[in-house]
Amino acid sequence: MSTVKLLGVWVSRHLKSRCIFGNTRINYYEAPRCLLRPGREFGTVSEKETDVTPGRKRGLRAADIAERLRHEKQNKAHTTNKVPVSPVQRNVAELKQITQQLQSVHPNVFAKALSKSILYQDQNLIAVNKPYGVPVYSTGGIRNSIAESLPVLAKIIDGMKGGSELHVCYNLEKDTTGILFLARTEETAERIHNLIRSHQAEKRYMVITVGVPVPSEGVIDIPIIEKEVMGDQHHFKMALSPLYRPAEEGDGLVRVRAHRQAHSAVTRYKVLDSSSGCSLVELQPITGVKHQLRVHMALALACPILGDHKYAHWNKLAPQKLPEGVLRRLGLEQSKTRHLPLHLHVRQITLPGVRGHGRPHCVLPPSQILHSSYEKTANRAT
Template identity: 25%
Template sequence: MKTTNRFLKFILQDTDKKTVRKFLVQHKFSSSQLHNLKNKGGLIFVNHKQRHFNFRLKTGDELLVVLSSEAPSDLIEPMAGKIDVIFEDEYLLVVNKPPGIASLPAKAKSSKTMANLVKAYLIEHHENSSIHLVTRLDRDTSGLMVFAKTSYAHSLLDQILHTDDFQKFYLAMIYGQLTPPTGLIDLPIGIDPAAFYLRAIDHQKGKASQTIYQTKAVYPGGSLVELKLLTGRTHQIRVHLSAVGHPIIGDEMYSKKKDPRIKRQALHCFNLRIIHPVTKELLNLKAPLPEDMVVLKGALRGERNG
């Protein structure tokens, strides 16, 4: 299997640390990445000459870091299939996940997941096919998912994941109307004692969880709500909306009822605003509302199909 090296270029500024090792630590290289750089085929060039970690730098030096190759994991098989690429560069891949497909394989490896599809896509495009999942979505939630192409990019993204540099916005269709129409749900979430795969509000053992919401449209019997995650708990939006008495339409797990108008929870990650951790460019990425939620919106408005 072909693996590819990744290149990072830096120009030394006055405020930068002046040895290679300290400079790399300053620029968010973890100890394991430094180890890989030193022992697994990474290279460092200063002004086009190969140097070691203890080399002294000066302002204006050009530093080229050749990241060590990453062997892809055998745990995720490449599986061919169509993926909807929203953004891609040498560091990141952002895809629009359809509903009904998991983000990562469970212990049984046979079913197709986004990770399997992305791995096949990377191999087809002669990329390093190590999978670095930055954000995941529940099987029946649709929308934007972020993959990093290297462990270095993954670690940079992890460091900004729950900050203003990495903002995640969702659209949900809920039963009823939230009061007030805009606000913050601040309720701790823990594992539901009734079932390990469920989550519940737990004021004793739960982890702090915050979701900002804004009502975008009101219909007879339902609403369209925009939500912004300030924390990243499992099932966070679903649990929070259920806890305040307005579960997501179609979310049988938390609303305790089936809805004939949609076959899954009406929840979609429609917008990511990310300060690119390498280029510092603002990525404002969007994924349109999927067809089943468009149909549901029409039903809530009282429109009839056909």
């Protein structure tokens, strides 16, 4: 048996003169000697080895001390490594978790969840609040989509009646949220699609932008074209294709020839509120070009939409870099911005008329914008 003085062990670990294990305070200089098994730093002491003289107080075993030291060390490491989490970080994490759950549940469960988000309903149309991160049409690696859930959703709405049908009227990007119209018949769906494509339907979006647009209200009329971005991360993005360029002689503009592949793109915008370097902006697209609102805000007004990581940088794909003031207001670190969702939301749609109806419209109240975590993030940003 080897004898070890606990006093020597504690001194070698640079501890103070007293130590508290749980509710027990131990004076190091009164610590008894402890017998350990050979070849083991800490071992289980046998009953024979722990026998004490009658009338003498039993000492603390080495195994007990080792366990308490280990427990204290783990608690200290847990406390040291614990990083304070801001409300926005919790909301973003919650939204990410919900998005993952929507893709992992059974399609029937997803359809039932979608039925609880109905905003408007009549004999021809149904409007739902499209959740974040769910595509309208199925893509690779995606389990659930709006289109795939429509047969089950139609039966849920009609009380499992046979022959019920629903059809998507228009497409929304996976990360866009808000009002999505579903039609009872293919004829109605095609009619609404044509109304939107011919710009007869009025759509209004709500976005949070990084930066304050100047002027606070106006119209952006700049064509958009798809371009190839070369480099380590080869990809395609939509870009501006202006019809004017600065004159080489000095002040003024010179009209240039329109690119054959460019699409006319017009967006009306209005700043509703701004604070701490962010703005709440209402957008009304007059045309319907791919990524039109995101490109016009990021490249035309230099005020990208919060959470738009695709257009945060032109020559690379990387998380959006936010100003220090915005990070402080949101309570986020720059390394956490990659989890921020795209703050692009369809708030209102007004149709000119469907089968004799007046002007069917759907307005999503601010309290129902996407999800509570999304709304709280937007409130803190503005």
